[in-house]
Amino acid sequence: QADINRYKEILHALADLYCQGYDLAWRQLYGEEKPNRLHLPGYPFAKESYWVPEMESSLTDRSHLGNVTVLHPLLQQNTSDFSEQRFSSSFTGEEFFLKDHVVKGQRILPGVAYLEMVRAAAQQTAGALMEEKTGMRLKDIIWAQPIVVGEEAAQVHIGLFPKENGEISYEIYSQMKDNVKEAVIHNQGSIALVSYLEERKVLDLKALQAECSQGTLSAAQCYKRLKAAGMECDTRYQGIESVYLGVDQVLAKLMIPSSILDTQEQFNLHPCLLDSVMQVIGLQMAAECCRPAAIIALQELAIIGQCISAPWVRICRDRKSERFDVDFCDDQGMVYMQMKGLEIQAYTEEMNMIPSETNSPYPEIHNSQYPVAQGRRAEMKGFTLEQCIDWDLKEQVSQLLKIPRDKLDREENLAEFGFDSISLSEFAGIITDHYSIEFTPALFFGYSTLKSLTQYFLTEYQDVMQLHYREAVMEEGRQVVQAVPAATLTSKRQASTQSRFIKKPASQQIQEQEPIAIIGMSGRFPEARTV
Template sequence: VAVTAAEADVRPLLGPGVDIAAVNGPSSVVVSGEREAVADIVSRLVERGVRTRGLRVSHAFHSPLMEPMLDRYREVLESVEYAAPRVSVVSGVSGAVASVEELCSPEYWVRQVREAVRFADGVRTLADMGVRTALELGPDAVLSALARECLAAEGADDFGGEDGVVFASALRRERGEEAELLGAVATAYTRGAAVDWPALFAGRGARRVDLPTYPFQRKTYWLNATTVTGDAAGFGQQRSTHPLLTAVVDLGGTDNGTVLTGRLSLTTQPWLAEHTVSGVVMLPGTSFVDMAVHAAALVGCAGVGELMHQAPLVVPESGGVALQAVVSAPDEQGRRTVEFYSRPDDASDDTPGDLPWTLHTSGTLVPEPAPARTDRADGVWPPAGAERVELEGFYEGLAAEGYAYGPLFQGLKSAWRAGGDLCVEVELPSASRDQAAAFGVHPALLDAVLHATEFVGDDTREDGEVWLPFVWGGVVLRATGASVVRARVRS
């Protein structure tokens, strides 16, 4: 008989010849045994207003009435050959994950017949293990309904949400078997389960098609600001493909140099607002590196020999700044100098000299690439024997030190110590990965690599003092468009 009561309320009523056969939920148990003993318990529960329902079964399973057959059953089980399971099994006897020793023991299967089925405990174990999709293989959706009740009683009633538990039933009475089974498998597939769809459609002439868009995909349709504010060719310049340096001017004469120009503002480059140091928005030093590499490729150089930052470039909250990258003519060795200047928009069109240009960064572009490293990693990641570095609270700690980085610049995802080196993995947020192809290396990605320097060397900063990257050397770009980078930081 199934009763709507908790195990703790039913167990004190048990007597000779009767036992609890199943604990299906926090307020759902089954009592089983001699007819008169069961009827006595039922009558007392009914007097308390508890609902009961007789079950149609052939035997009083999981009760004392099974004991006469246990010895003979054990003899049969001892003749069976057992093997370790290929997947984890949550035991109906204990409600916990069964060990190999248990499942390969005849005594365990004897207990299956006599002891209660602890279904509710098993459901809780699965949820605690992180199971978020359950497929019920049976003639109806009875177990799915019971499992929902188990979790709902504990407040875990978010069924179908990203973090909730979804129960899919392979069969339901009075419904078509094929549609119901495929619906359950499809539900599991949308939750991340691996399904061999080609095997299902083999020989049927099926093919993949593009799905239509949906009206509520959480995709915004606001017009994104563009960094291009006019036709460079119309102003006697050449169009540049770099997001920050949008035009190019080749100075007159025979290779007298090149000037790349652009304009920075939080309207046209809103992502810069996520790089705040000591309360002001600064152009990341890695942006100068990426622009220098772009300038080098434009004038036929192989890379950056050295780049030295002299003054930070502050991006104002409103308005913008004009930006110039001035590349000199080559010297006898083919090297060129590069200098980055900025000036606020407030400079008058009629009297441009009122506001001087500020030199932020200068360096050299070289015709030959830096020699390749000979101590590169062997491809194993993370390196063998490396010790993981805990990163929880890392960016909160940086914010307290004056480095207030937004999600785009919080790219340091994992780190390991390998001897004196720090091996890190950084990545752009998924929503920003389409920006990666516009840069040689996205400044936020390269900047995140520098965050790992917090874990190497001696930090001799005084309270309230912030450090910024100062000198770069031997920079060569060998691939573009990366959204994930692995790096080795050596102190």
């Protein structure tokens, strides 16, 4: 210890001499092994850290499932391959949005939670494209089968498929345990990334409160009424703070319950808030329908701005169509999200909550307009499906070419009616709008009579035709469209194109080429007089 102290004293003395300007023989301090010299900066080190920050996911919420990091509570893993863009999740039933959402003794993923799943999948897939767009629109959404979690975990997938118009089709599906090749479709629709340039809608909340003069309900009164109507809600799903009742409209203040407030940052469209909208609609319909209800269709969901945790919602009911429109806004009335054409239907005692091919545990699609479903018109009563298609085709040709219906022979070539290239293009557009299926004039070169066209639609698009021409029935003095089983929905995965990395046989490539017809030519070859 004495040697160490002596050594330190010598070093301090040498340092003092060096600071006074003496030129010292530093190498004499060491023995035979001479260390390398380092040039140190002549300024003190700043005690500040400049580490590169950790990169975050495009979704700000990343939680953990066991030892695996998940993208989102409803969108856990990216399981894409060359055939489709896909995300997969495994739900055990212990998640708060499943554990506390029980219908007829079964843990069911809330139908509105699918909307957040789709939004998260679109955001995760779009990546940098989201920076160029200010909003998102989900369209033509149909709920077919609920996601039921029993003793075993439910494996759920969402597949996304690009469309020619720039939009994205999606479907949420799972495989049956005994048949992994067959998909059970739970939800379908399309996504559009958009920029909302118009001025945002602003609601006058004070004026709406004055308009809703039928009564005001507190949270306790709301859930007492819902319980009496057969809709008992767990405390984690009690997101209603107050409700102002009006004529065919209500204004409600919602909030995320304190028991799950820590989940607020994990969701953009929080399942509790969306499910609370369904509860408010249940209050509107409690006097007419004393049963729990499920969402079955939504025409459009427009996400315009940043979602908040304690919104005001205005819900308007259209008595004629029995649909609802919902506006979400902040305390200043600035609308940040809109639902249009929301359809619900009550559960019945006969409904089985276990999915099967013949029995849909969801209410069947009822009085819906997706994709196009006006039902048979009065003049089609008693017609077969083939007769309905034939009737409409003749009607369209009659109106387009101004030819009486009785003069149209279904076995005669379309050219005999006076069709030319322009009118055939118009006819293709009329059929496209009527059935919501894209057709081109090339169709008529392979199916040149009304009879062959009818057979084509009947065989190639049977499910669409059944949905379009389903029978209309009278219910409570109004005409509605008869229910159609969810099994008629066609999987987009079955119709999706084969991977571009797999080369198809030449014979198949030839068969898949679309026929074309040259309808005109102009110009002249060099030094030619005629062509």
